[in-house]
Amino acid sequence: MLYDKEIREPLFDYLEERYGKIRIIEEKSMGRSRADIIMVMEEHIVGIEIKSDADTYERLKRQVKDYNKFCDKNYIVIGKSHEKHIEEHVPADWGIITIHKSKGEYVIEEKRSLKDNPKRKMDWQIRFMWRPELNHLLELNHLPKYKQKSKAFVQQKLLEKVDLHVLKRQMCEELFERDYTLWDEIMEEYQKEQNRNK
Known part of the structure; x- marks a missing residue:
């Protein structure tokens, strides 16, 4: 079982390796929600919500609305326990990243690529x-x-x-x-x- 604070460092390493020049801003107020991570790229603002194995989907509906207003693209990063049902809770344009530990190593997989968010403003x-x-x-x-x-x-x-x-x-x-x-x-x-x- 992975908690939010365990996920962040390996996730940041993955994102830097995947995208190159990025800036990570954590815990950014955004409408009525707080984004776990805003990833700034040269031409995009990417929202990243973390749902660790310890989290529920209770606030996710409202969070999705706020991410969709403020961000060009969005990811949800999940622990293994959410893998079966996550697609029911986020729009089809959201990317999905899973993270778990195997033999003491973090395993990160991009299950679904992120696409442009049609609702961004x-x-x-x-x-x-x-x-x-x-x-x-x-x-x-x-x-x-x-x-x-x-x-x-x-x-x-x-x-x-x-x-x-x-x-x-x-x-x-x-x-x-x-x-x-x-x-x-x-x-x-x-x-x-x-x-x-x-």
Whole structure:
């Protein structure tokens, strides 16, 4: 029987080997759910939900709805005990990865490839961006700074004015570069700038 915390490290190794350049963000708030893992790629935001052998499907229906709003593609990663029934609980475009231990080694298999999520929406995905990151996106795309405007206003302007394919690449690059250790510092500097502009 494998637990969530045992699954993560071998899973991360597998994903790095499989996809190359990725950034893993753990426990990311997303609508009414919390994504176990957001995997950032150069042009995609991939949601990954873990259901270990100790987990039930109790919250999965709601989680699937939130993953589908925010992510371009999705995986569910399961312990062996869920293998028989998992396809009844996730959409057909979700990839399925199984993980179990055999003779002391982790065995990871991709049971079903992930496909594009037809329900993804850029206006949800752009909510992943911090305000300073949105400001950088405005700058990259030669748009006004909109200093007095709300975060929602800036998000909408970017969606209206920038080619969505270009914007997605830029958003992924921002997520690759994000430094969580600087969060307090970044937000403090942003607040000072806001106060100076009042």
